[in-house]
Amino acid sequence: MKRNRHIPLWHQKASQRADGVVLWDYHVICVQRKKGGDSPCLVWDLDSSLPFPSPLAPYVSETIQPSFQLFSEYQRFFRIVHAPVFLRCFASDRRHMKDSAGNWIAQPPAYEPIVAEDKTAHNLNEYNEIRADEVSVNVEPDLIHAVYTNKLGVVLSENQLEEFFTQVSS
Known part of the structure; x- marks a missing residue:
């Protein structure tokens, strides 16, 4: 089966939908891990409508939504x-x-x-x-x-x- 090059991400500014979903062919983010301490990793996503930057765990949960069942061609x-x-x-x-x-x-x-x-x-x-x-x-x-x-x-x-x-x- 051919994989689809477009992947869904939620809470994106470019979306016309209430849930903010967009199908991107690729998307670039920066994940920052601060030296020392136990502060959470931060995600810098210029296209996100979530807080900027966002802690990694909520970003993954809200934007990537790994629990959302995708069709098999979307990985x-x-x-x-x-x-x-x-x-x-x-x-x-x-x-x-x-x-x-x-x-x-x-x-x-x-x-x-x-x-x-x-x-x-x-x-x-x-x-x-x-x-x-x-x-x-x-x-x-x-x-x-x-x-x-x-x-x-x-x-x-x-x-x-x-x-x-x-x-x-x-």
């Missing part, structure tokens, strides 16, 4: 990349924001396109594509180490997301 996976690695390696020349004739679908951001440290102009597709063999089975120390070293980080299922961030050392 949500999360590519976790450590921010410094992402900032060095990610690149987007915005080609995904143009139609087949090369016209802008929406006005592009005012800032310059993002170029990777190695001068790569576009690799968004590498971050978006998720293969079944990339999805981690267990959250273990090697997996956590890979987030800090792998250009594309690691891929988790929606049920592993909170567990992962509880095991990341502060």
Whole structure:
């Protein structure tokens, strides 16, 4: 069965619905874990209508809604990349924001396109594509180490997301 590239997320500003659901082809958030202390991880989601930032547990419960039974073709996976690695390696020349004739679908951001440290102009597709063999089975120390070293980080299922961030050392 072919998987659908669109996944539902709730409480999104772009929604026209009362429940705030939107089908995104991809969505980027930042999860912040503060050093020291026992403060909760915070989610920074610029598209969310929830408090900004939101603690991870309520964000997962309200936005991802893992208890909501989705059709089998809708599976949500999360590519976790450590921010410094992402900032060095990610690149987007915005080609995904143009139609087949090369016209802008929406006005592009005012800032310059993002170029990777190695001068790569576009690799968004590498971050978006998720293969079944990339999805981690267990959250273990090697997996956590890979987030800090792998250009594309690691891929988790929606049920592993909170567990992962509880095991990341502060």
